[in-house]
Amino acid sequence: MGILAVGSVALDSVKTPFGQEEEVLGGSATYFSTAASYFTDVSIVAVVGEDFPEQHISFLQKLGIETAGIERRPGKTFRWKGEYGFDLNTAKTLDTQLNVFADFLPKLLAEQRKLEFLFLGNIDPDLQRNVLEQMERPKLVACDTMNYWIGNKLDSLRKTLARVDILVINDAETRQLAREANLVRAARVILGWGPRTLIIKRGEHGCLMIDRKSAFGTPAFPLEEVVDPTGAGDSFAGGFLGYLAATRANDQAALRKAVVFGSVMASFNVSEFGPRRLAALTYAEIEARFREFRELTHFEDI
Amino acid sequence: MGILAVGSVALDSVKTPFGQEEEVLGGSATYFSTAASYFTDVSIVAVVGEDFPEQHISFLQKLGIETAGIERRPGKTFRWKGEYGFDLNTAKTLDTQLNVFADFLPKLLAEQRKLEFLFLGNIDPDLQRNVLEQMERPKLVACDTMNYWIGNKLDSLRKTLARVDILVINDAETRQLAREANLVRAARVILGWGPRTLIIKRGEHGCLMIDRKSAFGTPAFPLEEVVDPTGAGDSFAGGFLGYLAATRANDQAALRKAVVFGSVMASFNVSEFGPRRLAALTYAEIEARFREFRELTHFEDI
Numbered sequence: 001m002g003i004l005a006v007g008s009v010a011l012d013s014v015k016t017p018f019g020q021e022e023e024v025l026g027g028s029a030t031y032f033s034t035a036a037s038y039f040t041d042v043s044i045v046a047v048v049g050e051d052f053p054e055q056h057i058s059f060l061q062k063l064g065i066e067t068a069g070i071e072r073r074p075g076k077t078f079r080w081k082g083e084y085g086f087d088l089n090t091a092k093t094l095d096t097q098l099n100v101f102a103d104f105l106p107k108l109l110a111e112q113r114k115l116e117f118l119f120l121g122n123i124d125p126d127l128q129r130n131v132l133e134q135m136e137r138p139k140l141v142a143c144d145t146m147n148y149w150i151g152n153k154l155d156s157l158r159k160t161l162a163r164v165d166i167l168v169i170n171d172a173e174t175r176q177l178a179r180e181a182n183l184v185r186a187a188r189v190i191l192g193w194g195p196r197t198l199i200i201k202r203g204e205h206g207c208l209m210i211d212r213k214s215a216f217g218t219p220a221f222p223l224e225e226v227v228d229p230t231g232a233g234d235s236f237a238g239g240f241l242g243y244l245a246a247t248r249a250n251d252q253a254a255l256r257k258a259v260v261f262g263s264v265m266a267s268f269n270v271s272e273f274g275p276r277r278l279a280a281l282t283y284a285e286i287e288a289r290f291r292e293f294r295e296l297t298h299f300e301d302i
Numbered sequence: 303m304g305i306l307a308v309g310s311v312a313l314d315s316v317k318t319p320f321g322q323e324e325e326v327l328g329g330s331a332t333y334f335s336t337a338a339s340y341f342t343d344v345s346i347v348a349v350v351g352e353d354f355p356e357q358h359i360s361f362l363q364k365l366g367i368e369t370a371g372i373e374r375r376p377g378k379t380f381r382w383k384g385e386y387g388f389d390l391n392t393a394k395t396l397d398t399q400l401n402v403f404a405d406f407l408p409k410l411l412a413e414q415r416k417l418e419f420l421f422l423g424n425i426d427p428d429l430q431r432n433v434l435e436q437m438e439r440p441k442l443v444a445c446d447t448m449n450y451w452i453g454n455k456l457d458s459l460r461k462t463l464a465r466v467d468i469l470v471i472n473d474a475e476t477r478q479l480a481r482e483a484n485l486v487r488a489a490r491v492i493l494g495w496g497p498r499t500l501i502i503k504r505g506e507h508g509c510l511m512i513d514r515k516s517a518f519g520t521p522a523f524p525l526e527e528v529v530d531p532t533g534a535g536d537s538f539a540g541g542f543l544g545y546l547a548a549t550r551a552n553d554q555a556a557l558r559k560a561v562v563f564g565s566v567m568a569s570f571n572v573s574e575f576g577p578r579r580l581a582a583l584t585y586a587e588i589e590a591r592f593r594e595f596r597e598l599t600h601f602e603d604i
Contacts, residue, residue, distance in 0.1 A: 182526060185526050202507060205504060206508070218601075219519030219521060222485065222517050223484075224484060297601075298558075300559060302589060
């Protein structure tokens with residue numbers, strides 16, 4: 001058991017209406033693995049530069065995350081700079097410096113190839129398949145992507161999608177990928193390309209999971225304080241896949257609970273800058289919010 | 303028992319990416335009462351012009367709706383013309399002709415004053431209070447409003463809100479009314495002004511009900527075919543208040559089921575132009591979709 005997470009480990013500079021922070025630990029692999037670490041073992045494949053602070057490696061290690069696969073290469077670490085307005089749903093990217101991430105060629109350690117669960121974070125779909133091919137026999141593969149790859153590498157992305165079990169993307173990406181405005185029809189198009197489950201993240205509006213036979217919808221947790229939405233989607237994916245890996249279950253009931261655990265982790269993550277709040281949780285807090293989600297969504301039969 | 307609904311009865315010309323229709327029966331009182339008619343008795347207070355087709359009155363009567371309070375006055379009927387793009391969440395108003403609606407002064411019939419449930423559709427908040435004052439002793443008052451009244455008649459609207467139990471508005475209106483970007487904090491501000499329950503409609507993203515002690519969230523029903531969203535909010539309100547009036551219950555469990563019945567009615571309404579689909583339902587179809595909502599949102603405890 002245990003999850004292999006491939007993605008970015010980055011330094012983020014983020015400004016929101018509620019403050020700003022420079023060069024905090026970020027990246028899809030960081031948020032994913034921090035969230036997943038509460039449920040199961042996680043091992044990262046990523047690349048950082050010579051300037052990457054050692055304290056960030058320690059931060060991940062203290063959560064029990066395996067960091068041996070984080071390669072340190074000559075050059076600078078991937079940096080992203082973004083800003084959110086009062087509508088915290090969409091970030092405006094101010095600057096992207098790929099640095100060592102531009103030449104990222106994931107090379108899995110021997111023990112990583114044996115892992116049963118794989119999260120393909122939002123990277124070039126060519127690299128996502130490259131990672132897939134290095135795995136011995138993954139039991140469950142989840143994948144993220146973004147508008148850039150849909151627009152510029154659709155053929156490659158389609159090849160990746162043919163080989164993943166679960167695609168986790170947002171609603172705008174779902175429509176763009178399927179070229180279909182109706183979300184349910186868009187989901188059906190994408191399910192025809194390979195994934196057996198599509199999870200559509202809708203930010204403050206919650207989440208919709210669709211497969212060939214059923215749909216599951218849940219609102220986001222209503223929060224009075226949203227400080228920084230960066231990493232919410234990857235925190236969601238970490239809680240989601242973390243729960244599935246921990247329970248080794250794969251049925252509809254488990255998938256639904258996994259979606260709620262994903263929503264729980266995302267709801268904690270947005271309450272502080274960086275993965276700070278996410279890293280300071282207890283499992284009791286996670287379970288308590290899971291139960292608050294039940295209280296939020298429950299209604300009786302007629 | 304029974305509901306008094308005050309609002310517009312109009313002729314709508316609507317264009318969506320899926321077609322267009324001219325001068326179909328519309329208006330807030332129409333959609334509300336059509337939806338509510340499946341649950342309880344409804345009586346309308348509204349005004350139409352000399353040109354209003356008699357067949358539309360028959361349409362409402364066939365649903366068992368009391369139309370004696372629809373006053374016919376010299377002049378033309380209220381007309382609205384709007385267009386929706388592929389993002390079906392917001393209508394672009396192309397033309398509004400108030401006509402006889404400009405001088406609308408609701409005058410309740412003797413039997414209407416005795417009704418126990420009141421829906422104040424989206425009209426001038428001065429008129430909403432005028433209607434309230436004509437009622438003998440309403441048990442439950444629900445109210446809608448819109449950005450125009452928030453922007454132009456805030457003082458009057460605040461006076462109306464002080465006297466209603468339940469406010470049903472959309473998320474943008476919630477933020478505008480409270481002057482607060484965070485939806486949960488905005489809800490708390492508005493609850494401080496009078497209503498004990500706030501229902502925030504989020505279009506395709508579902509609905510959030512907030513009171514001083516709890517929150518209930520539900521997604522919209524995922525539909526493969528949305529033809530015309532006109533009247534979805536009033537259909538929601540009709541299902542919601544209709545269920546509460548029919549059961550005469552007012553506790554949290556009943557309010558939650560009422561929100562789901564509202565969502566059910568809205569989901570049917572958007573699948574055809576005008577209130578056509580809404581008027582052709584059976585109660586068995588309504589119950590079946592209620593159960594589909596449970597299937598859509600249910601997840602097990604941990």
